[in-house]
Amino acid sequence: xxFEELGHIEEAELExxxxxxxxxHVCAAAGCLASxxxxxxxxxxxxxxxxxxxxxxxxxxxGCMGLCSRGxxxxxxxxxxxxxxxxxKDAKEVVxxxxxxxxxxxxxxxxxxxxKRQLKVVLENMGRIDPERIEExxxxxxxxxxxxxxxxxxSQEVIDEVVKSGLRGRGGAGYPTGLKWxxxxxxxxxxxxxxxxxxxxxxxxxxxxxxxxxxxxxxxxGMILAGYATGATQGFIYVRAEYPLAIKRLNLAIKQASRxxxxxxxxxxxxxxxxxxxxxxxxxxxxxxxxxxxxxxxxGRGTPRPRPPFPTQSGIWGRPTMINNVExxxxxxxxxxxxxxxxAEIGTEKSKGTKVFSLSGKVVNTGLIEVPxxxxxxxxxxxxxxxxxxxxxxxxxxxxxxxxxxxxxxxxDVPVDYESLSHLGTIMGSGGMVVMDDSASMVDVARFFLDxxxxxxxxxxxxxxxxxxxxxxxxxxIAANRATSEDLAMLEELCDLVRxxxxxxxxxxxxxxxxxxLRHFREEYLSHLSGKA
Amino acid sequence: xxxxxxxxTLRIDGRDVSAREDQTILEVARENDIWIPxxxxxxxxxxxxxxxxxxxxxxxxxxxxxxxVTAVEEGMEVSTQTEGLESYRRMILELLFSERNHVCxxxxxxxxxxxxxxxxxxxxxHIHFPYRYPSLPVDxxxxxxxxxxxxxxxxxxxVRVCAEIEGAHVWDVMGRGVDxxxxxxxxxxxxxxxxxxxCGKCVHVCPTGALFERGRSASEMDKRPEFLPYLTLMRRAxxx
Numbered sequence: 001x002x003f004e005e006l007g008h009i010e011e012a013e014l015e016x017x018x019x020x021x022x023x024x025h026v027c028a029a030a031g032c033l034a035s036x037x038x039x040x041x042x043x044x045x046x047x048x049x050x051x052x053x054x055x056x057x058x059x060x061x062x063g064c065m066g067l068c069s070r071g072x073x074x075x076x077x078x079x080x081x082x083x084x085x086x087x088x089k090d091a092k093e094v095v096x097x098x099x100x101x102x103x104x105x106x107x108x109x110x111x112x113x114x115x116k117r118q119l120k121v122v123l124e125n126m127g128r129i130d131p132e133r134i135e136e137x138x139x140x141x142x143x144x145x146x147x148x149x150x151x152x153x154x155s156q157e158v159i160d161e162v163v164k165s166g167l168r169g170r171g172g173a174g175y176p177t178g179l180k181w182x183x184x185x186x187x188x189x190x191x192x193x194x195x196x197x198x199x200x201x202x203x204x205x206x207x208x209x210x211x212x213x214x215x216x217x218x219x220x221x222g223m224i225l226a227g228y229a230t231g232a233t234q235g236f237i238y239v240r241a242e243y244p245l246a247i248k249r250l251n252l253a254i255k256q257a258s259r260x261x262x263x264x265x266x267x268x269x270x271x272x273x274x275x276x277x278x279x280x281x282x283x284x285x286x287x288x289x290x291x292x293x294x295x296x297x298x299x300g301r302g303t304p305r306p307r308p309p310f311p312t313q314s315g316i317w318g319r320p321t322m323i324n325n326v327e328x329x330x331x332x333x334x335x336x337x338x339x340x341x342x343x344a345e346i347g348t349e350k351s352k353g354t355k356v357f358s359l360s361g362k363v364v365n366t367g368l369i370e371v372p373x374x375x376x377x378x379x380x381x382x383x384x385x386x387x388x389x390x391x392x393x394x395x396x397x398x399x400x401x402x403x404x405x406x407x408x409x410x411x412x413d414v415p416v417d418y419e420s421l422s423h424l425g426t427i428m429g430s431g432g433m434v435v436m437d438d439s440a441s442m443v444d445v446a447r448f449f450l451d452x453x454x455x456x457x458x459x460x461x462x463x464x465x466x467x468x469x470x471x472x473x474x475x476x477x478i479a480a481n482r483a484t485s486e487d488l489a490m491l492e493e494l495c496d497l498v499r500x501x502x503x504x505x506x507x508x509x510x511x512x513x514x515x516x517x518l519r520h521f522r523e524e525y526l527s528h529l530s531g532k533a
Numbered sequence: 534x535x536x537x538x539x540x541x542t543l544r545i546d547g548r549d550v551s552a553r554e555d556q557t558i559l560e561v562a563r564e565n566d567i568w569i570p571x572x573x574x575x576x577x578x579x580x581x582x583x584x585x586x587x588x589x590x591x592x593x594x595x596x597x598x599x600x601x602v603t604a605v606e607e608g609m610e611v612s613t614q615t616e617g618l619e620s621y622r623r624m625i626l627e628l629l630f631s632e633r634n635h636v637c638x639x640x641x642x643x644x645x646x647x648x649x650x651x652x653x654x655x656x657x658x659h660i661h662f663p664y665r666y667p668s669l670p671v672d673x674x675x676x677x678x679x680x681x682x683x684x685x686x687x688x689x690x691x692v693r694v695c696a697e698i699e700g701a702h703v704w705d706v707m708g709r710g711v712d713x714x715x716x717x718x719x720x721x722x723x724x725x726x727x728x729x730x731x732c733g734k735c736v737h738v739c740p741t742g743a744l745f746e747r748g749r750s751a752s753e754m755d756k757r758p759e760f761l762p763y764l765t766l767m768r769r770a771x772x773x
Contacts, residue, residue: 286709301706306582306602306603308604454710454711455709455710456709456710457709457710457711458710459706460581460687461582461584462583462584462585462628462632463585463625463628465632465687465713466629466631466711467628468710469665470631473663493624494624497621497625500597501585501588501597501621502585503583
């Protein structure tokens with residue numbers, strides 16, 4: 001295929017879609033599937049068939065629509081009707097009211113703050129296209145950024161746009177993406193690798209999963225552009241085995257893109273070549289750490305190694321390697337389409353663009369959201385999230401998973417960006433956000449995350465391997481009201497040791513849940529010390 | 534040795550020292566009789582930076598860096614013996630002692646143990662952390678050697694010497710975190726290994742009493758790792 005044919009595919013697809021009066025979108029992401037979206041889709045299809053509407057109504061399984069707590073979700077276009085908590089038995093009623101007022105008990109207003117306060121860049125296609133068909137992605141402008149990048153821009157110009165956009169790594173640490181790309185492009189090795197880190201493992205995080213399940217081509221497009229910009233010809237997507245649907249859809253997307261010549265040798269007749277392979281992780285959280293991830297891709301045991309050398313200097317099989325997160329790659333196509341300046345206008349001074357969060361815990365609307373950087377946590381939790389259910393009182397929000405900390409009420413009005421969250425003692429992280437009400441015990445929260453870290457420690461370095469176990473033991477003791485002030489002092493000593501002396505990011509950040517809860521909720525720890533509480 | 538090697542000058546503990554650019558801080562420190570404690574490192578084996586005992590402070594860096602894998606740089610100012618470092622090193626050793634069952638008095642390597650010597654040198658008198666007392670097996674299936682997991686500190690010297698020097702790769706690591714364990718071949722008794730050449734290299738690089746020769750009683754297992762620098766030297770000479 002040559003690039004011009006993308007236009008033909010787009011036209012043909014739009015023409016095919018225009019033959020239908022309506023499109024019924026049924027969420028086919030993991031959350032809604034778990035609550036029975038498959039059966040709903042089947043029932044709706046059956047109902048359309050029996051009423052003879054199948055010629056006029058197109059059924060489409062789409063990616064995550066965001067409001068996961070109200071799934072399975074169904075949306076009807078172009079009427080802009082959103083139905084929530086649809087069951088298979090509702091099919092008759094739904095089909096019967098097509099084009100009319102939707103059934104009241106299912107209708108979900110689409111002008112809720114949950115939808116209105118969001119800004120969708122990464123998630124722009126979510127809930128709009130069938131992730132299993134490349135034609136639908138092309139019909140909404142997919143691969144046009146690749147077309148533009150490969151035919152109208154030099155690889156340096158692609159990097160320049162990424163630099164201009166101010167995009168920072170969405171995996172959590174916030175390293176400038178453009179800088180990483182230019183570092184790899186300057187390496188002279190004939191073989192270089194681009195890796196997409198999809199080993200999302202934080203408890204309460206499902207952003208990358210949703211993007212891969214709902215819009216996999218977008219990630220591929222970002223990766224091919226990265227390959228072109230940096231001179232890498234081989235890409236790997238490292239996905240955890242716990243995401244079977246994401247793996248299935250990625251493999252399907254790779255197959256479809258390869259068939260159209262968008263992947264492989266001489267992409268669409270250009271001199272650019274780029275191939276992508278999916279590598280499935282075996283369930284170790286530490287493999288999200290870049291040096292452990294590379295060891296795992298090489299087929300070794302997933303343990304980190306000291307840096308330097310950094311991956312861009314010596315990575316997979318000793319070759320220069322660049323690792324970006326799923327969401328980082330998903331930001332690339334719109335940056336190339338609209339220019340880096342466009343993204344740089346969104347967000348705060350040092351954190352540009354949007355961030356996808358997975359909102360969970362004690363909040364009315366749980367689900368997947370995308371907001372501009374600089375929005376406050378209060379807006380996220382109380383406007384988008386709808387506040388605490390059952391009239392509960394907000395206590396804290398946990399961000400950044402086992403590497404992050406808890407933000408109390410006093411930090412809610414701080415604009416969300418990499419720096420401000422780190423001032424609050426937590427991190428942006430990959431985007432997990434767990435809201436807690438006043439029934440939550442902060443000691444238990446810290447204990448939960450330490451339990452996670454001690455299980456996920458690879459065991460290579462001593463401070464992380466044994467330190468996390470000792471810390472967890474002390475937290476157990478505190479929670480059981482058996483600890484003394486000496487134990488608390490020992491816990492703080494261990495936090496400092498593990499943070500300062502561990503080999504990799506997992507160990508260095510493992511104490512953060514303890515440090516942050518001690519900072520904001522110290523009295524809770526004190527009340528547990530023996531003789532009290 | 535390559536003909537053009539750049540020489541760097543740096544300062545370790547206030548002393549000006551010179552170094553080849555391909556040297557690590559640890560190598561240069563040892564050349565100059567500056568002591569930095571190590572447990573996983575052994576000259577002749579690939580460095581892993583795992584024990585964290587050789588962490589040093591470098592002026593201008595907020596991070597502590599492992600001397601065994603950090604290359605020298607011109608003008609670098611290294612501190613190896615600050616109060617903070619010593620306290621971290623003692624705590625790391627304490628963690629090790631608390632992790633498995635290190636009972637010196639009945640250990641075959643009592644008096645010849647690198648961990649014990651290090652603890653004495655660092656003035657470790659008490660273990661503040663609670664002992665874990667895990668129940669771990671002892672593998673006595675090999676006719677010449679034994680493996681006591683209770684004494685193992687997971688330094689992986691045995692794994693590396695077997696893979697890198699002997700070329701047999703009998704040993705590896707299985708499991709994660711505190712449950713990680715050195716395994717033989719596909720996690721089978723040592724005596725049933727088809728890859729082990731019974732060379733004994735692993736036994737003699739083991740810093741503790743985890744690997745030992747059978748027939749030795751408490752305090753009788755002295756280790757002789759001197760073959761390693763000799764082999765490395767001869768291989769390098771053979772390669773040129």
